[in-house]
Amino acid sequence: MKKKRWKKYKFFVLFTLIILGTGATYGYNEYNRLTPNTHHLKPLFKINAEEFLKQFEANDSEAMTRYVDKIISVRGIVGYTNVTDTTATVFLNGPGSLASIICEFQKDSNKEPQNLKKGDSVRIKGICSGYLMDVIMVRCVMDEQWLNK
Amino acid sequence: MKSLVFLSLLLAVLSTAPPDDRLITRNGSISFYSKAPLENIEANTKTAVSVLDKKTGQLEFSVLIKSFTFEKALMQEHFNENYLESDRFPKSTFKGKIEDLSKVNFDKDGKYTVVVTGELFIHGETKSLVTPATITIHSGTATATTEFNISLSDYKIKIPSLVKDKISNSVKIVVNLEYGNQAEQLQIKN
Numbered sequence: 001m002k003k004k005r006w007k008k009y010k011f012f013v014l015f016t017l018i019i020l021g022t023g024a025t026y027g028y029n030e031y032n033r034l035t036p037n038t039h040h041l042k043p044l045f046k047i048n049a050e051e052f053l054k055q056f057e058a059n060d061s062e063a064m065t066r067y068v069d070k071i072i073s074v075r076g077i078v079g080y081t082n083v084t085d086t087t088a089t090v091f092l093n094g095p096g097s098l099a100s101i102i103c104e105f106q107k108d109s110n111k112e113p114q115n116l117k118k119g120d121s122v123r124i125k126g127i128c129s130g131y132l133m134d135v136i137m138v139r140c141v142m143d144e145q146w147l148n149k
Numbered sequence: 150m151k152s153l154v155f156l157s158l159l160l161a162v163l164s165t166a167p168p169d170d171r172l173i174t175r176n177g178s179i180s181f182y183s184k185a186p187l188e189n190i191e192a193n194t195k196t197a198v199s200v201l202d203k204k205t206g207q208l209e210f211s212v213l214i215k216s217f218t219f220e221k222a223l224m225q226e227h228f229n230e231n232y233l234e235s236d237r238f239p240k241s242t243f244k245g246k247i248e249d250l251s252k253v254n255f256d257k258d259g260k261y262t263v264v265v266t267g268e269l270f271i272h273g274e275t276k277s278l279v280t281p282a283t284i285t286i287h288s289g290t291a292t293a294t295t296e297f298n299i300s301l302s303d304y305k306i307k308i309p310s311l312v313k314d315k316i317s318n319s320v321k322i323v324v325n326l327e328y329g330n331q332a333e334q335l336q337i338k339n
Contacts, residue, residue, distance in 0.1 A: 030223060031221075031223055032221065033221065033222045033223055034220060034221060034222060035218065035219060035220065035221070035222045035225060036222070064239075068215065069215070082176055082195075087178075087195050089176050089195050089196070091175075100175070102175060102176070102196050104194065104195045104196050104216070104218075106218075129196075129213050129215035129216040130213040130215055130216070130239055130240075131213075132175075132196075132198050132211055132212075132213060132240065133175060133198050134175055134198075136196045136213050136216050138194070138196070138215075138216050138218050139218055
């Protein structure tokens with residue numbers, strides 16, 4: 001009798017276990033998902049620093065809608081670098097603008113800009129997080145594919 | 150355009166003080182930590198803007214909420230979408246002053262403990278803040294550091310009931326602002 005009942009419900013029990021297992025695995029993976037490495041992300045926009053700043057200065061709400069949370073590859077001239085053991089920030093200048101594009105590097109890429117000098121022409125890829133006095137980019141990396149192009 | 154107005158106002162405020170009196174950074178560090186049974190929450194940014202007037206002790210800083218970076222993607226999404234609602238409230242600001250400015254000698258290396266009072270704006274809410282801070286002068290560079298706790302409920306930051314017992318209502322904020330003078334900051338331009 002018991003065997004018959006087990007047979008009857010076996011499929012249902014196994015199906016439920018599979019669903020629960022898949023759900024738990026998905027939940028665990030989703031919970032522990034790391035923010036992606038920017039090196040592996042394709043930029044949605046490729047733009048030069050001057051044009052990028054001009055758009056924010058002309059109409060920042062329009063520029064915010066277009067660029068915030070997007071992956072941007074910006075070409076510009078290095079104005080200032082601040083590299084420590086754990087962090088790195090590079091300012092890209094826009095000629096004729098008071099503002100800069102401030103690029104905060106992702107943690108494991110903080111050594112990438114250590115040899116940059118003021119006046120170097122570079123491409124930096126990162127995620128635009130908005131505009132204060134400057135355009136802010138976070139989780140940046142050197143966009144080696146476009147370096148000096 | 151609003152940011153251009155903000156920039157102009159900031160420059161207007163700065164222009165009321167002689168150039169040597171104002172210290173500015175656009176590379177300030179702000180971190181926050183929340184210790185909780187479920188998981189510790191930690192994020193930081195190195196893109197805060199701050200101005201300190203050496204003569205009046207006026208101190209302001211501003212930071213974009215979306216500039217805080219987390220290790221875990223889901224935590225960052227929840228922080229921006231559910232907790233800080235960064236699309237509605239994109240930045241956080243502090244406006245205040247050093248109460249006992251006479252203790253600080255900006256021309257002499259040393260560590261000076263002061264009290265800072267002001268108004269902290271987060272998530273659309275403004276609350277008074279009084280916190281001890283340290284001004285460190287080293288080889289002509291001034292650094293302001295402070296740590297203080299805020300209560301999420303004070304700023305109407307809602308924690309979903311499902312995780313209410315597992316996320317702390319108290320968050321520690323650590324501020325580290327290393328200033329150059331305004332002239333130095335402008336020299337980094339072309």
